[in-house]
Amino acid sequence: MTFSLVARCARTGQLGVGAVTAMMGVGKLATYAQPGVGAVASQATMNPYLGIDGLRLVSSGLGADEALRRLIREDPGRDVRQAGFVDRHGHSAAWTGDKTPGWSGHICQKDVATQGNRLVGRETLEETLRAFREHSELDLAERLLVALEAGEATGADKKGALSGTVYVVDTEEYPLWDLRVDHADDPAKELRRLFSESLELLIPQVKALPTRADPLGEATRQALAEHDAAP
Template sequence: MTFSIVGRDARTGDLGVAVASKFLAVGALVPFVQGGVGAVATQSYVNPTFGPEGLRLLSSGLDAQAVSAHFQATDPGIAQRQFGLVSASGGSATFTGSGCHAWAGGYAAPDVAIQGNILAGPGVVTAMRAAWEAGTDLPLPRRLLAALMAGDAAGGDRRGRQSAALLCAGPGRGYGGLTDDWVNLRADDHAAPCAELARLLDVHDLLFTRPETTRPLTPEQLDWLRALLIRQGYAAALPAGPWDTDTETAAWALYGTENLEERWVPGGQVDPVALAYLQQRYGAEG
């Protein structure tokens, strides 16, 4: 009923799961990720205890194959189950029970496990593998999403489309750098859920990615920003000339309204991505 990819970025240690299905809110049941521990996708007559239990067993020191063996030995319904998992060290496992509906199967290699059932055919897994292997330069969320979209384009769930989800964690990747929980996006009931997930990831990257580069505002951009802050009611008046504390206070309030806190840079510096967004939203030149 579902196709998924569990992956690890060997460069950064980031972990994640991307999944799609003709099933309501697949993200509520299939993906489980814990930074520094591992990632699990549990599907096909899903046993949702595999997620937290798999992460617990990985945390206790079991490798991916040992966790897979434990599930197979202890779940009486294992013949209808399917799962994939990757550990923080890159070990992986995928399992497809003999009672899963055709086409069902998977692929596992270091840092990745791909699996699906009720698929259009084995070409879905093949396409996902090719996209994963081609995406080594992408950040993990983008790499997982590229693989998911490749599987969708290859036919995906042969019953149709309904939902998709992307869940990722990485060291200090979360909001404010205070948590490992990074990307948690879901399209729960949508005609094109993978495309909707891509749109949501674009919004996520705008709002929650920290600046890669910064630079000073030009005098023209500073004039534009001050005029915007006055026009939008963040200040009654602002002085001309160099950056000042009143402008900073008003600009910080604007960034908070727009949920751009993660892209905030104090002292008259600016993240070009945030500036471009504000200029597009409010209209500007310079």
């Protein structure tokens, strides 16, 4: 009931997930990413532990393919599951169970995997990948968004779309981007609106937060300077 992509930006090392679906609130349980580790999408009859345990296994040193293979082997509901993995090295892997709604399938390439079920056809995934590949100059969040827009333009989910998400991690343990549209007539369009607004109003604030390398952070530094300069 979803199409998604998991991806790594080879230029920045950022990792992320983008998804659009006919269910409400896809961003709540379908997307997982950890900086310097990997990203996972869990969908169809979703199992959140494919994301949670998948990142744990990749963090322990397994590649995306081996981590996914191990989890699927141990999952009694594997036939109705779908998942996509990408690790920090750009290795990707995906799984589509035999009993997921048709059309269903996945495509894996270097730095990206895209997967979907109950789609109009394979063209949704092909267009998603094409757009992702053709816009490597963009930062990962917008690149994911452009790919989702291209997939949606094919018709995507045969029952339409209700929610969408773009989730990206950079160097910190908190996300750089966490866009969620939980219920909308056109979630891809609403994601684009939120992206534009966040780029101007929110992302500069996120980039000014404390980091592991800079525990003070630029926003705190500026606030302290303004306080000390006040009469």
